[in-house]
Amino acid sequence: MFKHIDNSYARLPEAFFRACEPTPVAEPQWLAFNEALAEELGMLPGTGADALQVFAGNQVPDWATPVATAYAGHQFGHFVPQLGDGRAVLLAEVLDTQGQRRDVQLKGAGRTPFSRSGDGRSPIGPVIREYLVSEAMHALGVPTTRALAAVVSGEPVYREYPLPGAVLTRVASSHIRVGTFQYFAARGDTDSLRELVDYTIDRHYPEARDTDNPVLSLLEQVALRQASLVARWMGLGFIHGVMNTDNTAITGETIDYGPCAFMEGFQPDKVYSSIDSHGRYAYDNQPKLIRWNLARFAETLLPLLSADSQQAVAMATDIIDAFPGAYQQAWLSVMTAKLGLGEVYPDDEVLINDFLALLAQERIDFTEAFRRLVYALADTESPAGPVTLFRHTGGWQAWAQRWLQRLEPVKTGARERLLATNPQVIPRNHRIEQAITQASETGQLDDFQRLQRILRQPFDVTPEDLQWLAPAQPHEQVVRTFCGT
Numbered sequence: 001m002f003k004h005i006d007n008s009y010a011r012l013p014e015a016f017f018r019a020c021e022p023t024p025v026a027e028p029q030w031l032a033f034n035e036a037l038a039e040e041l042g043m044l045p046g047t048g049a050d051a052l053q054v055f056a057g058n059q060v061p062d063w064a065t066p067v068a069t070a071y072a073g074h075q076f077g078h079f080v081p082q083l084g085d086g087r088a089v090l091l092a093e094v095l096d097t098q099g100q101r102r103d104v105q106l107k108g109a110g111r112t113p114f115s116r117s118g119d120g121r122s123p124i125g126p127v128i129r130e131y132l133v134s135e136a137m138h139a140l141g142v143p144t145t146r147a148l149a150a151v152v153s154g155e156p157v158y159r160e161y162p163l164p165g166a167v168l169t170r171v172a173s174s175h176i177r178v179g180t181f182q183y184f185a186a187r188g189d190t191d192s193l194r195e196l197v198d199y200t201i202d203r204h205y206p207e208a209r210d211t212d213n214p215v216l217s218l219l220e221q222v223a224l225r226q227a228s229l230v231a232r233w234m235g236l237g238f239i240h241g242v243m244n245t246d247n248t249a250i251t252g253e254t255i256d257y258g259p260c261a262f263m264e265g266f267q268p269d270k271v272y273s274s275i276d277s278h279g280r281y282a283y284d285n286q287p288k289l290i291r292w293n294l295a296r297f298a299e300t301l302l303p304l305l306s307a308d309s310q311q312a313v314a315m316a317t318d319i320i321d322a323f324p325g326a327y328q329q330a331w332l333s334v335m336t337a338k339l340g341l342g343e344v345y346p347d348d349e350v351l352i353n354d355f356l357a358l359l360a361q362e363r364i365d366f367t368e369a370f371r372r373l374v375y376a377l378a379d380t381e382s383p384a385g386p387v388t389l390f391r392h393t394g395g396w397q398a399w400a401q402r403w404l405q406r407l408e409p410v411k412t413g414a415r416e417r418l419l420a421t422n423p424q425v426i427p428r429n430h431r432i433e434q435a436i437t438q439a440s441e442t443g444q445l446d447d448f449q450r451l452q453r454i455l456r457q458p459f460d461v462t463p464e465d466l467q468w469l470a471p472a473q474p475h476e477q478v479v480r481t482f483c484g485t
Contacts, residue, residue, distance in 0.1 A: 001051060001061060002104075003042040004095035009103075009174070010065040012199065015184075015192050017067035022057030022089045022167075023110025023120065027154025031124070031166060031445070032131055032452065034148050041096045041104075041148070041171065055149040055169045057089070057109040064091045068112035072186055073179035073246025074296060076280055081186045083179060083246050084114030087122060090175060101203060103175050104148065107168040123163035124152065125436040128448055130168055130257040132435070136427045136455040137254055142232045143225075144254040145172040164440055173253055176200055178297045179246030185300035197304060204251055215304045219319050223294050224326055225252025230290045231330035234283070235338055236426065237263035237366035241273035241481060243281045248293045259481040262426045264471050265363030266356065272429070272481040287331070291323045337421045338370050340377075340407060340414035351406060354399055364389045365471045370422040374415055376400055377407075423458035425469040427451065429478035 009016065030052060043051075053059040060066060068085035075083075089109045094102045107130075108122030127150050137144040153165035176196075184193040201208050201218055208217035229252045233240065240247070241259035249255040259273035268284040276282070281289060298316035305312040332344050335352045359369050368389060375385035390396045407414055435447035454465045461469070472478070 001044055001054065002063065002092070002094045003044060005063040005092050006095060006101070007065040007093050008101070008199075008203070009069070009090065009093065010067050012195065013192065015070070015189065016196070017069045017090070018084070018113040019066070020068050020089060020112045021060050021066050022091075022106050024058040025056050025151075025153035025155055025165065025167065028052055028056030028058060028167075029152045029154065031127070031150035031152050031439075032147070032448070033150075034135070034146070037146055037148050037171065039097075041094050041102060051149070052151065054091075055106065056151045056153065056167055057106055060091075066091055068114055069175055069180070070114070070183050071177050071179035071246055072183040073177070073244050074182075074293070075244045075246070076276070079182075079186075082114070082183070084183075085112055085175075086115040086118050087112070087120040088170075094171075101173070103170075103172045105170045105172070105175060107170055108153075108165065109167055119157070121153075121157045121165050122168065123157045123159060124166040124439055125163070126258070127166040127168045128436050128439060129260075129432055130170070132432060132448070132451050132455065133257045133260060133427050134170075134254070135452070136458065137238075139456055139458050140236060140423060140426075142236070142238075142254060143229055143252055145170050145249075147171075164443075172249070172255065173251040174203060174249075175255075176204075176250045177246050177255075178248040178250065178293055178300075179244075180250070181297060181300040182245060190303050193300065194304060197301070200250055213305070213315075215301055216315055216319070219294075219298055219301055219305075219316065222250055222252070222297065223319055223323050226290050226294060227323060227327040227330045228252065229254065230286050231327060231334045233286060234331060235334035235421075236423075237266070237283070239263060239270060239272055239281070239283050240286065241271075241276060241281055242483065243286065243289045243293065245293050245296050248290070248297075250297075258483040261429050261478070261481050262367070264365050264367075264428070264477070266359035266366045266369070267363055268356070268360060272479070274480045274482050287324075287327050291320065291327070294323060295320050334421075337417060339403065340373065340410075340418040340421075342410045342413070342417060345406070348406070351399075351402060355403070358390075358395050358399055361395070362389075362391055367423065367426050368471060371418075371424055373403075373422070374418045376404070377411075377415055377418075419459065424461045424466055425454060425458050427455060428469050428472060429481065430472040430476040431469060433478055 066089045070084045072081050073083050088107045091104045111120035131147040131150050134144050134147050148171050149169040151167045156162040157165040208214045211217040247256040261272035263270050269282045271279045271282045302312045336344050372386040375382040438444050438447050
């Protein structure tokens with residue numbers, strides 16, 4: 001099915017995983033298949049029927065070495081020493097057409113040794129949500145896991161009431177998490193921890209191998225990737241919703257799209273997740289919480305950073321203390337681009353924050369406000385311009401004059417920068433819920449397929465599709481999103 005397979009993680013010691021096969025389903029049918037990603041992975045043509053059975057979990061091909069990976073994690077600040085893949089099976093590692101190693105994993109594939117009391121299955125809703133949002137994030141230029149396939153299982157999944165079941169095939173650079181390191185650190189298993197560090201460096205950060213302290217370099221580079229990732233989230237109004245350490249990928253990819261959402265009316269402390277009752281993972285808390293997660297990662301590395309425990313703590317602390325500056329630099333780069341400014345100037349942070357404050361005062365739609373800036377470049381009002389979003393226009397007009405003045409020396413190319421960094425559409429929460437409801441209740445996939453098509457090119461949308469993916473009307477607004485388990 002794939003040209004090149006090399007299952008390196010399954011060759012690690014048994015402490016890293018539990019061998020297990022997916023549980024077959026009754027009557028698999030295609031929900032979606034990502035042909036562009038399949039081509040990128042070097043998937044051989046003419047394997048449609050076999051692929052359906054493999055991605056449903058009904059067949060384990062010769063090239064697969066299915067395992068459930070072990071990890072721990074802080075969940076909403078509370079440490080759980082053993083979590084692991086409770087409803088996911090890592091099938092294999094593919095070497096794609098660029099020679100990059102990619103995990104192929106089934107989610108919703110049945111019980112594993114880590115399932116505890118769960119059934120290991122997924123309703124169709126979380127599969128649709130992850131498929132749509134992960135592929136939209138990729139199109140928006142955000143590092144993310146990808147969706148290769150989605151299959152309807154033909155059997156119900158029982159939650160509050162029976163729901164159609166489904167299986168997602170997820171692709172990632174790897175599924176190594178902060179929680180993977182915590183799993184071994186919590187057990188005092190320094191040998192396995194050292195092997196995990198060596199494996200991670202060789203697979204993801206080979207340049208660290210040539211430094212004076214490869215473990216310190218690993219921590220530093222992971223921190224930089226997380227700073228860049230969360231800055232991109234913030235630039236899109238994206239709220240992950242469940243930033244636990246077991247949901248923090250060591251690669252700097254967005255992983256585990258549970259109760260995630262894209263904010264519409266700008267509200268810095270916005271929370272959508274139904275399980276985040278105290279706002280721990282609110283929009284404006286995300287930079288602080290990723291730093292907290294990185295501190296937990298650093299703790300696991302202390303025995304390997306230095307034989308001198310005090311020196312190890314000092315080295316790790318320097319990296320964690322430097323994170324806010326690294327994040328701020330990444331965030332400024334994202335946000336100045338969104339304002340069409342190009343190079344960062346000293347006063348740009350004030351200009352950015354003043355614009356965000358204007359949006360927050362009236363809860364203006366985040367995506368629309370930035371996209372409409374292109375109409376204000378000529379310093380004339382337009383029916384499609386930002387001014388029409390505000391009830392009180394004085395604040396906008398004063399800010400716009402400052403912005404246009406700042407743009408003057410870099411005005412050449414500003415329009416192109418604005419159009420390239422501010423999408424016309426995002427995965428609107430109400431449309432995702434509409435697609436989930438339609439598929440769950442009627443089996444129809446029209447809305448799901450329409451969303452797939454539009455979100456592949458979020459910067460170039462027809463007027464009809466743009467209207468369909470406009471901000472929700474008051475009666476359509478989604479105020480709560482739910483975890484997929």
